[in-house]
Amino acid sequence: MGFELLYMQIFCFGFLTLSAFFIGKLTRILHIGEVVGQVIGGLVVGPLLLFFIEYELPVYKEALQSLHFITFLFLSIVVFGIGEELSVKKIKKVGRNVLLICFIQAFLTFLFVSSTFLFLGFKPIFALIIGSIGIATAPASTFVIMNRLEITGKIRSIIGGIVILDDIIEVIVFSIMAQIALVLVGNTRVSLTAVLFPVVKEFGFAILLGVGIFLILRLVLQRRWLKPKKQTGMGPILGSEFLSRLISEMPGTSMQMFIIIWGSVCVGISLALHWHLPFLITAVTAGILISNLYSRMVFESLRIENATPLFTILFFALIGASAPIESFHPENYLFIGAYIVSRAMGKIGGTWFGCKLTHQEKRLTQVLPKLMLQQAGVAAIEAFFIASVLGAEGEIILGIVLPGLVFFEIVGVLTSERALLKWRSWVTGGGELIGEEEIIREKLKKERIDIYSLIHPECLRVPMNVKSKGEAIWELICILHSNGFIENPGEILEIILQRERQGGTTLGEGIAILHGRIPGLSQPAVALGVLPKDHQIDFGGTEETTVDIIYLVLTPASKHELHLQILAAIARFLSDRDIRKRLRTAKDELEALEIIKEQSNTH
Numbered sequence: 001m002g003f004e005l006l007y008m009q010i011f012c013f014g015f016l017t018l019s020a021f022f023i024g025k026l027t028r029i030l031h032i033g034e035v036v037g038q039v040i041g042g043l044v045v046g047p048l049l050l051f052f053i054e055y056e057l058p059v060y061k062e063a064l065q066s067l068h069f070i071t072f073l074f075l076s077i078v079v080f081g082i083g084e085e086l087s088v089k090k091i092k093k094v095g096r097n098v099l100l101i102c103f104i105q106a107f108l109t110f111l112f113v114s115s116t117f118l119f120l121g122f123k124p125i126f127a128l129i130i131g132s133i134g135i136a137t138a139p140a141s142t143f144v145i146m147n148r149l150e151i152t153g154k155i156r157s158i159i160g161g162i163v164i165l166d167d168i169i170e171v172i173v174f175s176i177m178a179q180i181a182l183v184l185v186g187n188t189r190v191s192l193t194a195v196l197f198p199v200v201k202e203f204g205f206a207i208l209l210g211v212g213i214f215l216i217l218r219l220v221l222q223r224r225w226l227k228p229k230k231q232t233g234m235g236p237i238l239g240s241e242f243l244s245r246l247i248s249e250m251p252g253t254s255m256q257m258f259i260i261i262w263g264s265v266c267v268g269i270s271l272a273l274h275w276h277l278p279f280l281i282t283a284v285t286a287g288i289l290i291s292n293l294y295s296r297m298v299f300e301s302l303r304i305e306n307a308t309p310l311f312t313i314l315f316f317a318l319i320g321a322s323a324p325i326e327s328f329h330p331e332n333y334l335f336i337g338a339y340i341v342s343r344a345m346g347k348i349g350g351t352w353f354g355c356k357l358t359h360q361e362k363r364l365t366q367v368l369p370k371l372m373l374q375q376a377g378v379a380a381i382e383a384f385f386i387a388s389v390l391g392a393e394g395e396i397i398l399g400i401v402l403p404g405l406v407f408f409e410i411v412g413v414l415t416s417e418r419a420l421l422k423w424r425s426w427v428t429g430g431g432e433l434i435g436e437e438e439i440i441r442e443k444l445k446k447e448r449i450d451i452y453s454l455i456h457p458e459c460l461r462v463p464m465n466v467k468s469k470g471e472a473i474w475e476l477i478c479i480l481h482s483n484g485f486i487e488n489p490g491e492i493l494e495i496i497l498q499r500e501r502q503g504g505t506t507l508g509e510g511i512a513i514l515h516g517r518i519p520g521l522s523q524p525a526v527a528l529g530v531l532p533k534d535h536q537i538d539f540g541g542t543e544e545t546t547v548d549i550i551y552l553v554l555t556p557a558s559k560h561e562l563h564l565q566i567l568a569a570i571a572r573f574l575s576d577r578d579i580r581k582r583l584r585t586a587k588d589e590l591e592a593l594e595i596i597k598e599q600s601n602t603h
Contacts, residue, residue, distance in 0.1 A: 042320020083287015
């Protein structure tokens with residue numbers, strides 16, 4: 001290796017990292033996904049810069065290409081990590097309905113994309129490869145949005161199950177198609193038997209190699225010397241002794257496991273590539289065996305906080321840097337557009353059909369398909385792998401998939417955030433509803449709810465002696481629970497607190513209306529608490545959010561119209577200043593109930 005190539009490799013490594021990092025931060029601020037920025041960072045450092053300097057500085061291209069092994073290694077580790085999700089216990093928790101939804105949308109996506117490229121004149125095996133790549137779904141940005149919106153529960157577990165199964169299906173189908181393509185390269189006349197036999201044989205050897213990685217990992221990880229030794233009398237190490245200790249001592253247990261896994265997978269994957277085996281099958285086999293026959297705790301070491309982000313940034317940057325500049329030529333726009341349209345049809349249409357077939361609730365059926373568009377990671381590296389092993393025809397596939405995944409990351413982030421905001425509104429009872437808004441508004445104008453019929457004397461606390469917002473919420477929940485109107489007060493509390501984190505339950509004038517739509521609730525449940533005279537509690541940190549009249553409104557999750565009607569009725573009732581004044585001076589529950597009854601009779 002020449003000295004010029006050596007320092008140029010170091011330069012490329014640093015330049016790629018910085019470019020991907022800063023552009024990724026910019027796109028994150030713009031709400032189009034950090035992954036998109038990391039890929040664009042690679043495009044800037046790779047094909048765009050090479051367009052101007054390739055002839056003046058050819059060693060730059062050689063140095064950049066020499067880093068591509070990182071993408072293969074990182075993908076192998078990702079696929080190995082997927083094995084954690086394929087433990088028997090986790091698969092049982094996923095449920096049949098999620099499995100069916102996943103298989104339907106994966107099959108339809110594969111069918112739509114493959115058929116489209118067959119129609120456009122691609123060779124069958126290349127059309128099938130593009131179809132298999134289209135199956136993959138990338139959930140990272142979706143889960144980031146969920147974390148930001150504090151969305152948990154059913155939809156999170158469903159998406160996680162579908163995406164993981166998606167990627168497993170995709171890895172298997174892609175590996176089969178890629179191996180068939182490798183067998184067919186240079187052979188114009190090959191029988192079915194001549195194709196299937198080497199593919200089956202190579203898959204068998206890849207699985208055996210995965211078993212070998214598992215055995216090595218289990219043997220090494222079970223050794224006692226991996227366990228941390230107890231240290232006594234060791235304080236912080238300062239001064240000149242610190243550097244020598246830092247260099248000489250072994251890292252902690254989790255980092256040791258991280259190093260052993262990376263080293264073992266490196267060796268196994270390199271052998272698979274050397275023998276032209278489907279290396280992803282090798283990685284996922286080892287992961288599945290570790291998950292089911294050893295311990296899923298092994299996978300925790302792959303989440304080392306300071307190590308994996310660097311590999312992630314380099315991974316996506318190198319994907320962008322690997323894109324051939326010719327792929328952005330206008331003559332490829334037809335193929336890129338065809339990939340985008342056919343994959344979107346498969347993902348959205350397939351998920352929607354799967355939800356309908358498994359009789360999912362209406363809201364989930366409307367939201368879930370919009371969360372399946374994002375694509376990066378696995379799809380990108382597989383396209384790069386095909387470009388590496390199949391030459392010019394493989395580069396055409398990379399030129400189609402790479403712009404497509406950038407599109408899906410940007411559009412997918414936007415559609416996911418919009419859909420998840422509506423899901424949160426539906427679950428918590430706040431914000432807009434999904435569909436039928438105009439119909440509901442019209443009904444609210446025509447129909448009114450009698451508040452008195454909803455309030456039971458035992459569900460009033462006048463006065464209610466509480467000192468904080470949390471205490472007030474729990475007191476009202478306990479009132480409804482103790483009188484048999486609700487079950488599982490802890491779950492109710494979680495839903496109410498989730499709604500509270502969105503804000504908007506205080507109406508001013510010392511009034512707060514806590515509310516939520518509760519799955520499994522058979523009828524509305526309303527509680528009212530009025531604090532003692534001249535006593536208010538803080539509901540948000542400002543004078544405008546101090547309250548002394550607090551309603552709690554719970555309605556069945558399926559009756560969204562009724563939920564809005566009750567909220568509107570209470571808001572109208574409390575809009576009267578005289579009513580508010582009389583409630584605040586009521587001596588007990590009976591007097592407060594009489595005020596509510598009197599007001600209801602006047603309307």
